[in-house]
Amino acid sequence: xxxxxxxxxxxxxxxxxxxxxxxxxxxxxxxxxxxxxxxxxxxxxxxxxxxxxxxxxxxxxxxxxxxxxxxxxxxxxxxxxxxxxxxxxxxxxxxxxxxxxxx
Numbered sequence: 866x867x868x869x870x871x872x873x874x875x876x877x878x879x880x881x882x883x884x885x886x887x888x889x890x891x892x893x894x895x896x897x898x899x900x901x902x903x904x905x906x907x908x909x910x911x912x913x914x915x916x917x918x919x920x921x922x923x924x925x926x927x928x929x930x931x932x933x934x935x936x937x938x939x940x941x942x943x944x945x946x947x948x949x950x951x952x953x954x955x956x957x958x959x960x961x962x963x964x965x966x967x968x
Contacts (some may be wrong), residue, residue, distance in 0.1 A: 897918045 879886070894900045912920035923941050926934035 908942075912941050915941070915945055915948060 888941045894904060909920075909924075910921065923934070925931075926937050930961075951957060
C-alpha cells in the first residue's frame with residue numbers, strides 16, 4: 866500500500882496511522898454498494914480512456930482470476946497516474962523552459 870501525503874495529514878489530525886485511515890476508508894466503501902459502484906466506474910472509465918484494448922485485456926485477466934491480473938491492473942493504474950500528472954513550466958536560472966510535475 867502506498868502512503869499518500871493526504872493520508873499522512875489526515876492521520877495527524879485524527880490520531881490514527883495512515884494505514885488505519887486507509888483500512889477504515891476501504892471498509893466504508895466496501896459496505897456502501899453505491900460508493901463501490903462509483904469507484905469501480907471511475908477506474909473503468911479512466912482505464913478505457915487511456916487504452917481500450919489494454920483495459921479490456923486487464924479486465925479479462927481480473928474476471929478470470931489470472932495470476933498476472935494484479936500486476937497488469939497496477940501497470941494500467943500507474944499509466945493513468947502518469948498521464949494525468951499536471952506539469953508546470955518554469956524558467957530556470959539560464960532562462961530555459963523546464964517542466965516540473967506537481968506530484
